[in-house]
């Protein structure tokens with residue numbers, strides 16, 4: 038019998054079994070068995086392709102947010118509650134077996150929310166679909182680390198260890214180190230700050246370990262040895278993250294209060310619809326999206342269809358957001374709003390001008 042059939046049998050037996058004190062233990066066993074089989078479904082096979090590549094989901098919208106967490110913390114429930122996409126949710130582990138995208142529409146932005154299979158301890162060593170989940174997570178602009186508020190906070194540490202092991206650095210900025218390889222000339226190390234957590238000797242030992250004998254290194258931050266290794270390896274992914282504690286309907290107000298006070302943390306209950314609007318608001322803030330309205334000459338700005346851009350975007354990005362023919366034929370733009378130095382009046386600007394949230398832009402072409 039194949040795994041899928043075994044799973045079906047167990048599901049049928051669970052549906053047949055009445056829930057009461059006498060069957061509690063048996064149901065528990067069935068649930069554990071079901072989780073085991075579903076975990077097997079997630080084991081990488083030759084067919085499922087390279088373990089290092091993510092799920093094949095087209096990026097869409099203005100930003101991508103990925104849901105990462107252990108099984109059954111409520112990832113799929115959240116997707117179904119906040120988007121028009123339904124993702125199956127159930128009381129057994131590994132309900133979700135692939136990446137499921139949904140769209141959150143908020144303040145004129147379309148944010149892609151990706152539901153992913155639960156990850157296991159040991160995911161970084163290749164257990165389950167861990168690597169595939171993580172490879173997909175690396176393509177996101179923001180990670181939601183989802184946790185079960187009714188469980189011990191040890192889960193958060195374990196999850197962070199897994200993500201750390203695969204090179205995801207959450208809420209950390211890239212170490213301020215410039216590293217240049219050369220073909221000759223030996224090693225030069227310069228630091229503009231005093232190094233208190235590592236030293237030149239350690240750094241030289243590491244470089245030798247990586248067989249790097251010619252390079253220039255400029256250190257502009259008091260880094261640790263691990264952070265230096267991150268710079269050398271170069272493939273680390275530095276991602277912003279929100280810790281989302283779900284199921285707060287199951288804990289006391291005191292406990293909720295304690296969790297909610299932690300940095301970058303949002304407490305929610307998908308079941309009771311608690312704080313979901315606030316979560317979306319926080320997601321919007323974390324993504325630092327900038328909304329810009331376009332205006333034709335002599336007309337009112339088009340408030341119904343803003344262009345959403347990442348923080349730091351320029352007039353060139355606005356042009357590309359309208360049509361790709363605009364930037365090559367650009368003459369100048371007029372801009373109203375916070376980024377105009379003559380506000381409330383317009384300023385004439387070039388392609389490199391950085392836009393601000395809620396600016397209004399008119400583009401003039403050749």
Ligand SMILES: Nc1nc2c(ncn2[C@@H]2O[C@H](COP(=O)(O)OP(=O)(O)OP(=O)(O)O)[C@@H](O)[C@H]2O)c(=O)[nH]1
Nearest residue numbers: 109110111112113114126127131132133155307308
């Ligand atoms: N009490 C409570 N239960 C919840 C809440 N949100 C989800 N659940 C329940 O938790 C169980 C798991 O939910 P899922 O959405 O399937 O969890 P998941 O993280 O997608 O699980 P996998 O796909 O198996 O990794 C379901 O029985 C949900 O009804 C909540 O806020 N409170």
Ligand SMILES: [K+]
Nearest residue numbers: 109127129132
């Ligand atoms: K589940």
Ligand SMILES: [Mg+2]
Nearest residue numbers: 112113132133
């Ligand atoms: Mg799920």
